[in-house]
Amino acid sequence: MSQQVPPQKHDNKHDHQQHQQHHAAPSAKPTPQTSHPSKDDKKEIGLTATKEGDFSEWYTQLIQKAEIMDYSPVSGCMIIRPDGYAAWENIQKVFDAWIKAKGVKNTYFPLFIPESLMNKEKEHVEGFSPEVAWVTESGKTKLNERLAVRPTSETIMYDSFAKWVRSHRDLPLKINQWCNVVRWEFKHPVPFLRSREFLWQEGHTAFATKAEAEKEVREILDLYEKMYHDYLAVPVLKGKKSEQEKFAGADYTTSVETILPNGKAAQGATSHHLGQHFSKAFGIQFLDQKENKEFAFQNSWGLSTRSIGITLMIHSDNKGAVWPPKIAPTQVVIVPIIFDNSKEPLLKKAKELEQEIAAHARVTLDDREEYTSGWKFNQWEMKGVPLRVELGPKDMEKKQVVIVRRDTAEKKFVSWDDLIPTITQLLDDIHHHLLSKAKAAMQQHIVPATSYAGLVNALHSEKTALVPFCNQPSCEEAIKQDTGGKTLNAPFDQKKSGVCIKCGKEGASMFYMGKSY
């Protein structure tokens, strides 16, 4: 074990602020609940902000104290620590297998994109140019042409696609890469949700027909939904983005949207149909069976490390992180309760259990002797491990272990013989419990709005509203000015259409609207 970072004792600053607030305005803010209300107040340790009381502060403390990320010397760029990266690797493993099964191949394209390529598709460059970071010199020599640090790789990939595609036999072309991208945001950064550099996969595909391409757009979106739902235990709103919010250079964009516990929305992943915009700009042409030269139809789609931030925000609590079992860096931690006189056989048994579990789950044995078991309980709860297996002298006598769930704190006494089936079952139960809680929370944040006043009211009370909207950028801009909100997406199955909630135009479709994080 290398987890030597100390737990944080008692953050006085916050207590003082709380007390001052109470003196000045007794009703200003509820005192945050500690996670152990019965314990000595002076021993308040761990997170000092609560999810309900001060969400941003809670999240900031959580991801640092759970050793998921750390801040770096560069504003907006973060360090992903082993637990954060392990979660990302678990996501990668799953998604990578899914797309390979669809015939997608992994590649690697350069980080640097010549300006001339960036400029080839007009809408695309206009959409991204405010956030592009540029390399302008090497050593003391100025470069002939400045190089963009990729904000996304359409332009550099499609320059190659144009060379690789000659015949209809070269299609479909399905390429993916796992990489970092840089978007120099000016809004204040939020770790995982909005960082200036982030990790993602970007899939880029080219087809002979629009129908094939559009079919894939939806299939990939379904995979994103499946990732959130079945692996991250996060429900999503699936739909099509507005004209205003679509990807720069796309025909249209589809997305899965998530609702965070503070009522704000976060885009979970996107799948774009690019039409022939880029194939025309880059000359991606093929000869079809009738010897006609045609432009390819293209898609691009991406899922980023933002998914980790969304997952943690939704499931974690005032005791620390809560990882959904399927992507948890560690799924089971074994904490032996060590007494000197029973130490040897106990540790031997603990190691046996570890080996046994290792065949079925990601397991760690915490046999450090410099920490008490109580200390370890708290630390592993902070780190969000779904299941804790305790083994003490009493359990040795009864040939059992105590299993404690991270999500409910429920304790179970389990005989050694039933260990593996119980663990498997509990991990599955935790996933479903987290998912159903998250679904209920999302529903609470979605309200219908039938009037513009209703929409304004919903957005001001941190709700997402489902409203008829004309999908004109000018109208969306006006709503943004009024309320600070924007469209998330429009559900695919449109049951009714109506008049736009803002401008009153006929033929509006239903859109989710909310504030984004």
Place this chain on the structure above:
RNA sequence: GGGGCCGUGGUCUAGCUUGGUAUGAUCUGUGCCUCGGGCGCACAGGAUCCUGAGUUCGAAUCUCAGCGGCCCCA
């Protein structure tokens, strides 16, 4: 884009109003203690007080600029 809060050993923090080189905890090391919810005791170690400039005999403290973190409002 506008407004506000904050930055002190690895970590958290007192001191700042009223200028005199820094408080306490945690941590790290050593020894004793041995653990069912963040054990206890003793000794020791650990500081560019975010950076730079200014005021001053003297700056963590006052002034200005910058960097970084957080919040709120377009």
